[in-house]
Amino acid sequence: MKRTRPFKRKPKRSEPKHREPEVVDPRNIDDDPVVQGILTAISQKRLKPGAKLGEDKLAAAFGTTRIHIRQALSHLASRKAVMQIPNRGAFVYRPSWEEAQDIFAARRIIETAAVSAAVDRLDKAGKAELKAHMEREARHDRNDRWASLSLTAEFHILVAKLAGNRVLLEISRELMLRTSLAIATFEQPGEPDCSPDAHPDIGALILARNKAGAIHAMHHHIEEMEQRIRPKKGEDEVDELTAIFQEIGARARAGG
Amino acid sequence: MKRTRPFKRKPKRSEPKHREPEVVDPRNIDDDPVVQGILTAISQKRLKPGAKLGEDKLAAAFGTTRIHIRQALSHLASRKAVMQIPNRGAFVYRPSWEEAQDIFAARRIIETAAVSAAVDRLDKAGKAELKAHMEREARHDRNDRWASLSLTAEFHILVAKLAGNRVLLEISRELMLRTSLAIATFEQPGEPDCSPDAHPDIGALILARNKAGAIHAMHHHIEEMEQRIRPKKGEDEVDELTAIFQEIGARARAGG
DNA sequence: ATTGTACATATTGTAGACATAAATGCCATG
DNA sequence: CATGGCATTTATGTCTACAATATGTACAAT
Structure with a gap:
């Protein structure tokens, strides 16, 4: 090294000048290959509603790490393409x-x-x-x-x-x-x-x-x-159950 | 313990039965306090467009870790409430x-x-x-x-x-x-x-x-x-610059 | 036979540490 | 006085390991 500085001149930095981002390319998560892949798979109906999207499997399939998969999944969840359930994982979204x-x-x-x-x-x-x-x-x-x-x-x-x-x-x-x-x-x-x-x-x-x-x-x-679409009989039963349980849950939260 | 099992009966698990998620509460990221907080701050105009949203500061402010902040920010980014720029951070979104x-x-x-x-x-x-x-x-x-x-x-x-x-x-x-x-x-x-x-x-x-x-x-x-809104003069200049630089960038990428 | 309990396994959630890139301040040079 | 390089600092991106949770299986009990 050429020279070590014996002491810091200004230990406290002078209020970091907030330069607003002007000329930059914002990242577009939609360009992510994982997001793209899952979206096209869904729109081509190769992934059916309710299908499980395991993180490890996706990571292996796309050749990346779980972190990217998680980011992609959470993005897809906020676009209602997948549904995330705590401690259970991500599933292809199934609308009611x-x-x-x-x-x-x-x-x-x-x-x-x-x-x-x-x-x-x-x-x-x-x-x-x-x-x-x-x-x-x-x-x-x-x-x-x-x-x-x-x-x-x-x-x-x-x-x-x-x-x-x-x-x-x-x-x-x-x-x-x-x-x-x-x-x-x-x-x-x-x-x-x-x-x-x-x-x-x-x-x-x-x-x-x-x-x-x-x-x-x-x-x-x-x-x-x-x-061309019709409500499925099985679905209705499930919805009925869901409604019951949701009501029970709401009562439990309200009552104590 | 009552008994140790001497050996595994079925070492290979029989094709994990895919039970689709039926009666569960899907996580709603919108309920996340960080997301809520940032959104209300934006809609109350306490956070102005272009303001920097540093991960550490937010983590300290909300009393949580960077992981949650990152999740919240990426969710907000997919809703176009914030803009994320690689290696620079997240900023309150500023529409053109x-x-x-x-x-x-x-x-x-x-x-x-x-x-x-x-x-x-x-x-x-x-x-x-x-x-x-x-x-x-x-x-x-x-x-x-x-x-x-x-x-x-x-x-x-x-x-x-x-x-x-x-x-x-x-x-x-x-x-x-x-x-x-x-x-x-x-x-x-x-x-x-x-x-x-x-x-x-x-x-x-x-x-x-x-x-x-x-x-x-x-x-x-x-x-x-x-x-009631008017294009800002300064903004137009900036947009012009942006266009120029983006063109240069595209040319560089195309040309090699 | 069916229900309940305990363990094993798989998968997701989280924390910390490390690597990497941008921004800032300092200093030399024209 | 302005400009450009160099080092430092700050902040973000990523990885690895561990903890927490749910699921599945076997076995015991009724």
């Missing part, structure tokens, strides 16, 4: 029947508004994007279930993107994911998520700048999706 | 000007829909709640800034609650918080967040079941809020 209905209702509100804005703002680039997507969706292999699921989701995301509101886009993304969980929980086996003809119709109406028509078509489309 | 506008636009869409649903579903209990809130808001101490802020936020939350859609309610909560960050970032000093007469008007229209009128009033109210 009421929540499923609320999700569809929220989507009706938000996506009809998105369609409206998309029609208003439609420009050349937007038209091109929309046409490109519609072509891809028209001639994709319908037997490839995973591709179908991805494409149908992308259509709704694309409409939200064309609306030009990033906040609404984030919300739509989240609702899309929760929709696929709702469908996975309550679907009748074998039916597709979206009816195959709805997207071309909506797309064409947007391209034609038929605002009222497009809004109506989107509303109807989401309504149709909702009508 | 575009984001602020998008937030208000999203609120116009969602809260007008909420008002509409609230009018449809209004029952005795709802009327009572609404009246009770309006009275509290009418005769609160206008000099108590924190109480005012809480009350005005509660009105919007109450309307979302009356709409009877929990998903929409969560979204509204999140947008409320982000609104207060947007206002804190771009407000003209000294002006209140909400105009004082708007809430009684909207409440009266809901009580009168005047759906169209209530929707229009809510729309106008949010528009008015939005018109």
Whole structure:
């Protein structure tokens, strides 16, 4: 070493100047490969609602440590993609029947508004994007279930993107994911998520700048999706039990 | 001990039966006192956008360890209440000007829909709640800034609650918080967040079941809020710099 | 046969220590 | 007087080990 300082000049640092963060790239946890992986697995329905997400197994699968897994899981929990239970672990989120209905209702509100804005703002680039997507969706292999699921989701995301509101886009993304969980929980086996003809119709109406028509078509489309799910009998029994126990628990907390 | 078992009967466990979680209380990270504390501090504008949230300081302030703080911060980051920057720490989120506008636009869409649903579903209990809130808001101490802020936020939350859609309610909560960050970032000093007469008007229209009128009033109210904020000159310069540096960074990454 | 108890195991939660990166202050140099 | 390098300090990121909790199995008791 060149020189040791014999003593500290200013032992107490002068009030650390709080420089606010200006020119930096904020970390985006959504780019985390673990988060991405779990999300795509869920939206492709390879992970079913209620499936256990063990930390060790995930760590081994993704080749990282438990810390990253924990961070990813807690992020997914705050987006209601997984449910965390103390000392038991993380599970793929399973919405209740009421929540499923609320999700569809929220989507009706938000996506009809998105369609409206998309029609208003439609420009050349937007038209091109929309046409490109519609072509891809028209001639994709319908037997490839995973591709179908991805494409149908992308259509709704694309409409939200064309609306030009990033906040609404984030919300739509989240609702899309929760929709696929709702469908996975309550679907009748074998039916597709979206009816195959709805997207071309909506797309064409947007391209034609038929605002009222497009809004109506989107509303109807989401309504149709909702009508494909049914509350499961077994679920109702469980919900009944849950309600009973919750009431008991509440009484216990209140009474003493 | 009573007896030691000489050997294991089944050394390999028979495929752990996956019991799905049914009757359990999922952890709600929102109940965490750290999360609560930071959120209320933000919505009361005691923490300003850009303020640094050091882990050690928070741990000391809340009397807990860094682990809990980290969890809370990462949760808040995924709700866009704080921004995390690698190796620098967490800061109270500061929305961009575009984001602020998008937030208000999203609120116009969602809260007008909420008002509409609230009018449809209004029952005795709802009327009572609404009246009770309006009275509290009418005769609160206008000099108590924190109480005012809480009350005005509660009105919007109450309307979302009356709409009877929990998903929409969560979204509204999140947008409320982000609104207060947007206002804190771009407000003209000294002006209140909400105009004082708007809430009684909207409440009266809901009580009168005047759906169209209530929707229009809510729309106008949010528009008015939005018109109180202005892009800051300094911010624009910074944004310009940010854009430049981001471009440079992207070029560097692309070029090698 | 079914229920209750105790131990074994697996998994999650937590704490502390260590590694690493950014920010600050000091000092030399132009 | 301003600027740039160097060392120190502070703060964050990560790992490892241990503790706490729940689950599963075997066995005893009714």
